[in-house]
Amino acid sequence: MGVQAAQRCVQGANEMRILVIEDDASVQEYIVRGLRESGFTVDQACDGKQGLLRASTEDYDALVVDRMLPGMDGLSIIRTLRGADNHTPALILSALGEVDDRVKGLKAGGDDYLVKPFAFAELLARIEVLLRRKDASSAVTRLRVADLEMDLLSHKVVRAGRALNLQPREFRLLEYLMKHAGQVVTRTMLLENVWDYHFDPQTNVIDVHISRLRQKLDKEFDRPLLKTVRGAGYMLDEPEPDPAR
Amino acid sequence: MNPSRILHAETFRYAVLYLTGVSLAVFVVLAIGYGWVTFGYFRDLNALIGAEQEALARVQAEGGRSATAAAIGERVQAAGVPRLFYLLVDAEGGKVAGNLSRWPERIGEGKEWVGLEHALEEVTGAPAAIDFIGSGRHFDDGSRLLVARHYKDISEFLRLALTVLLQAMLATIIVGAIGAALLSMRLKRLISEVNDSIATILAGDLSQRIPVLEDNRDDDFRRLIVNFNHMLDRIGQLMANLQQLSDNIAHDLRTPLTRLRNRIARLEFDDREARGEAVAGMLQESDDLLATFNALLRIAQIEAGGARSGFAPTDIALIVRDVCEFYEPLAAEKHQTVCIDLPPACPGVFDRDLLFQACANLLDNAIKYAPRDGHIEVTMRCAPETVELEFADDGPGIPPAERERVFERFYRVEASRSGYPGNGLGLSLVRAVGNLHGGSIELGDNAPGLRVVMRLPRQPARGELTSAAAAPAR
Structure with a gap:
């Protein structure tokens, strides 16, 4: 129901590409499948270095980055991308989930922060907001x-x-x-x-x-x-x- | 206990090491004493010989060689047992006076002191072991004077002293070693008893305690055991809490999970429309479960004390005003009046999100438990150092006996379990947030109803603000 409703509003967004950098196979599976069902084109990376490589060499509309990753942690990936003038909207996933971490995550250049465990609808809604934010840049009155x-x-x-x-x-x-x-x-x-x-x-x-x-x-x-x-x-x-x- | 174990025991090694150290120290002290006594004796002896020579030299100067010879003769006669030995020889070495027969070959010129062992042995005919010390002197007329003294008495005394010293040290070492072994055995016994008890406890029997020794002495070892037992009590208590907590978690999560499972099981028999309803219900149920888990994790994290960087200068009055505004519609739905008495501002250093959450939980409870058309009061008193927040309702209140327990996770007052929604985590979180801020929470009677007073310091006690101060106020 929720997913269906949400799905409807992204129709026509099939060209939207999202990179999911997550090392936990089951969480990745959960996110990737959900996003694909919602009509996104999804790529995946399961460690930090691979994730950074893909994020910096290919063109994505949004990134979903886990905070704790083997090889290179999520915040470093985002920091590196931002340092290289790559401003792809990034949503940070974290199992830590305190205000502390949220502040750190957003300071590192993340655009939104979501704490595990989360409902898929929550993730989807936030990704859509990030995607929208990308093109709604001019000030509206x-x-x-x-x-x-x-x-x-x-x-x-x-x-x-x-x-x-x-x-x-x-x-x-x-x-x-x-x-x-x-x-x-x-x-x-x-x-x-x-x-x-x-x-x-x-x-x-x-x-x-x-x-x-x-x-x-x-x-x-x-x-x-x-x-x-x-x-x-x-x-x-x-x-x-x-x-x- | 077998001997090799004693030899390897740590205590025994320490004892032996200590014994060796003490023996060495004693030896050094005694050696210095021995040297000092010897030195003093010879210094006095030399002074005596020197004085005698001086006296004879004056006689020589006044009356010449014959007077000297006469004086020596007198002195030799006077001393029955010769204390001092004299020899006066002329320029050619012929004996003039004295109780020595011949000028010893090894004696040098001038006033130097010399050892005369061999020379005097032959002249006195005394046993070889007698030690002498003496001094020669030349007079102007070419004659030479020798004054000497044996020191057999002192050297014998010193030899004896040395023997006694060495024997005493040997005895000390032997007795000490035996003592060390005994001490080590006793300690070893004590420690292995304690070790055995710990091993049993580690193996899982947490109810065991280390036996405290019978003798009533209040020594360190006894205190160690008593403290260790206290530690075990504390661990046992914490484990019981943990057990209680996990029981509660299991119990409180099993119910909704079971419900969820049953709904899923029923799903295939539902028709299309009912299925839609069921799925919505299941989503709600899962969201509630997630919320419970999140609340648990949050409390755990706050209690771990890690979440400190959320602290920033902020106005607590504004936070409470926001909370009240946020909950106003909920109270309005129940036709409750909320009286808010807040100062215009009360700045301090707080974690605004956590305080919002804590105040929200308290106000949420007040709204939940206050009756329809009830009254709720939110009051803040802003003192220079602290801020006091009070949430009072006219609901059923909490019986005094349960006022401490309601802070436990999942604990809910029995009467409220059925009648009111909630997961039993709200007050646990309030307490965790209060503790994180170094404050206190108190539950009281509002007659009727519940009065919750939260006191918080306006500045955190410890200097953990370095990172938070740099963070932008969100």
């Missing part, structure tokens, strides 16, 4: 999804000509969802980017926030924009599933 419009300067949100009255946090939540329209956004991604905290909510608080937003966003309209992707997170998207997309 207006966001638009279907009949929903957001002005980032005046902080005004209008749907079908009707102004929506959002709290500051709801505004940021919607802004993030709109910036990643058509992509699955997980709960932890929302926490990290909207609330700016890295933590683990024990309850469904995010869902409550989302349902509040949904009240304002979709309640008085026929076609809901904000969808729940079960087992993964949320997605703001054009209301009607468009088979041509």
Whole structure:
């Protein structure tokens, strides 16, 4: 379900190439198979040196790099690539998973950080955000999804000509969802980017926030924009599933 | 115990080494004493001979050779047993006076002192072993004076002393060696008892303790054993905790895993629609499991104390305000009022993510356990050194007997096991975060409800901020 929904939004991205550098065969298998099923072209490397070689000689759209690797660790690979002016977005995988390591990983030039064990939907959602980030470089002041419009300067949100009255946090939540329209956004991604905290909510608080937003966003309209992707997170998207997309 | 084992025993070797060292030291001290006594004796002897010569030289100067000869004659007569020997010879070497018969050949000129053993032996006819010391002197008229003294008494004394010394040392070494062997045997026995006990304990019987010796002396060895036993107690306690923990983990994870397994097993009998539902449920179940695992790992990492680089200057009031804002919708859903009393700012050095997590867990609990339409109070008192955070609810509270246990992983108050969701890790994490910050957590009664007070120092106690200060504030 979650994977299917996510898959849909990357159709047409078949040309996207991803390199997975991971030494644990079963984790690699899990990631590679999942990514291939989601429509990516995936290459793999199982040690640090081989990974660096492939990453620096071939052209990839994103890298998934394990933190601990034989030969050369993941952070060194990314540091080396960044030193050579290679800015392929890189997602670091780690079994360590504390704030410490996240900071180190991001400092080394990683673009995102995911802690094992993780749900595949989480990985996929984050990779898609990384891929999108690559081409969305210019500064935007207006966001638009279907009949929903957001002005980032005046902080005004209008749907079908009707102004929506959002709290500051709801505004940021919607802004993030709109910036990643058509992509699955997980709960932890929302926490990290909207609330700016890295933590683990024990309850469904995010869902409550989302349902509040949904009240304002979709309640008085026929076609809901904000969808729940079960087992993964949320997605703001054009209301009607468009088979041509 | 067989002798070769004694000889190889470490204690025996130490004892022998020590004994050798002491013997050497004693020998050196005694040798110096011997030298000192000898030197003193001869110095006095020489002074005596010198003084006698001086006296006779004055007689010579006043009354000439005959007066000297008379004086020598008097002295020889006076000393029954000759203490001093005299010989006065004329320029040709003929004896003028004295109790020696002939001028010894080996005596030199001037005032030098000489050993006269052989010469005096022949002149006195005394046994060969008698030792003499003497001094010759030339007078202006060509006559020569010899004054000498035997030192048989002192050399005999010294010889005796040397013999006694060597025998005593020999005895010391023998007695010492026996003592060392005995000591070594005793220590060996003690140590092998301890070793045997340790071996048994290592083999798996952690309930064993090393027997403390009967005699009630409070020596180091006894203390060692007592401390070792305490260490075993502590290890046993930790192992029991670990056992309890792994039991809890196994129990708490088995339930959802079993549920998951059963759902999968049922899957093939479901029709298409029910299957969709089931898969969604299973995904949720796996996510919950992952969340539990992540929480466990996180607590373990925080407790290991490795996660220090998250510390950075930050405003704890802002963190708590964010937590309250984050949970506000949840409280609103239950129509609970949340009273927030925070200072405008309370800067300090904290790990903001972990504090957010800890406060989130506390507020989450408060919202969970406070009744519908209940009241929750979040209060912060910012003192110069510390900050005190209080979360109070009007829920069922925690009975005093269980207030310590709720911090254990997976421990849940029995009443809440059924009625409320949760994995029993929330407070473990709060405590771990509090400890990491060098703070304390206290559970109290809010009459009714639970009052949690968390006290944190605003600056970390130890200087572990070097790397964190350089990290950008996220």
